[in-house]
Amino acid sequence: MRLLIKGGTVIDPGTGKVVEKDILLADGKIAKIGVNLNAGSAEVLDVSGKLVAPGLIDMHVHLREPGFEAKETIFSGTRAAARGGFTTVACMPNTNPVADNAAIISHIKNTAFVKGTSNVYPIGAISRGSKGEELAEMGDMKEAGAVAFSDDGMPVMNAGLMRRAMQYARMLGLTIISHSEDKNLSAGGAMHEGYMSTVLGLKGIPSSAEEVMVARDILLAEETGCRLHIAHVSTAGSVQLVREAKARGVKVTAEVTPHHFSLNDGAVAGYDTSTKVNPPLRTAADVAAVKDGLADGTIDVIATDHAPHTIEEKDVEYELAPFGLVGLETAVGLVWTELVANGVLTPLQAISKLTINPASVLGISKGTLKTCADADITIIDPATSWTVDPEQFASKGRNTPFTGRQLKGMPYMTIVGGRVVMREGILL
Known part of the structure; x- marks a missing residue:
């Protein structure tokens, strides 16, 4: 499976840089990071306005x-x-x-x-x-x-x-x-x-x-x-x-x-x-x-x-x-x-x-964005406001003191091993 993440702001703590770049994922790994990458046969994920993190x-x-x-x-x-x-x-x-x-x-x-x-x-x-x-x-x-x-x-x-x-x-x-x-x-x-x-x-x-x-x-x-x-x-x-x-x-x-x-x-x-x-x-x-x-x-x-x-x-x-x-x-x-x-x-x-x-x-090989690293990516929407509702949790637990709390910033997409497992709060 090939995915091309385009339009997002890449935050890489491994390099300490925050840059506008594309990331190509292939076969469960990060294949390439660069500007205006060619999608080829990859599915394009437009994440404009979002933060792309390890x-x-x-x-x-x-x-x-x-x-x-x-x-x-x-x-x-x-x-x-x-x-x-x-x-x-x-x-x-x-x-x-x-x-x-x-x-x-x-x-x-x-x-x-x-x-x-x-x-x-x-x-x-x-x-x-x-x-x-x-x-x-x-x-x-x-x-x-x-x-x-x-x-x-x-x-x-x-x-x-x-x-x-x-x-x-x-x-x-x-x-x-x-x-x-x-x-x-x-x-x-x-x-x-x-x-x-x-x-x-x-x-x-x-x-x-x-x-x-x-x-x-x-x-x-x-x-x-x-x-x-x-x-x-x-x-x-x-x-x-x-x-x-x-x-x-x-x-x-x-x-x-x-x-x-x-x-x-x-x-x-x-x-x-x-x-x-x-x-x-x-x-x-x-x-x-x-x-x-x-x-x-x-x-x-x-x-x-x-x-x-x-x-x-x-x-x-x-x-x-x-x-x-x-x-x-x-x-x-x-x-x-x-x-x-x-x-x-x-x-x-x-x-x-x-x-x-x-x-x-x-001591695990995770947490950075570099070529050949595992294609584990979190995309965050920093501008979205949302209200905590434990009835929407995937966890069996509902014991949160934040019920009804208005928060700003939420996970937009979760990619594990090159596979999208969550998008806009919905587990796939």
């Missing part, structure tokens, strides 16, 4: 399969990814059973190959069962296709175990992704500890619950030389810890979610359980600090932490609801509305944090 990468999603298929499946989750403009996702290991061995990693890859709409890269667990008691078979999981290690959803409380995990990960050349939470400080909390938690009568989770673990893992990474990635940064203190570590030369990267730069703890006022996330929505000052971290490069990646739950699970009292919201299908709109439109990031910077930067953290 396929977006979400390095932090919960596809829930195996074990929690009522919440999400690889089929539904990758369709949600494609609808949100993501050609590639990396899935966390908190499945049932936990993805802590080569067999489950292989199962996820094989299922994604058969049923997936977007590319799927599994992340293996650090510890057996993500219980934090003994290391999982990290070498075997790498051979099976794991691209990083994390116990996301649960912190590794044992510093000695985390240190050994980092030593092994360094030998294997993979990254440790830290879910930074001290359970002794966060236990029983439902939202950020502060003024709003007092007003609402909900037990709070202090900023220190995140920051002490960020500091610990940075020190361990500095000692071991392991590549460390801090997941879902939410506090001003965490941003500063990462900033200082980078200045010292520590191999640390960090991500932030769209909900942590779009909402603060005031959003919990209506007790909407879709606002119950871990780490919790923080203060307006934390949101400002996170945006500063994005702008100055302290925070490298934007990732959704897409965490679908059933309606029955979320339709309970706030304290009893599970943590998590769905984010794949609202991410681009929130990035453009909150960051690009407000001058926090340029389009090139935003695309970098959604493509080449997560690809670098995971």
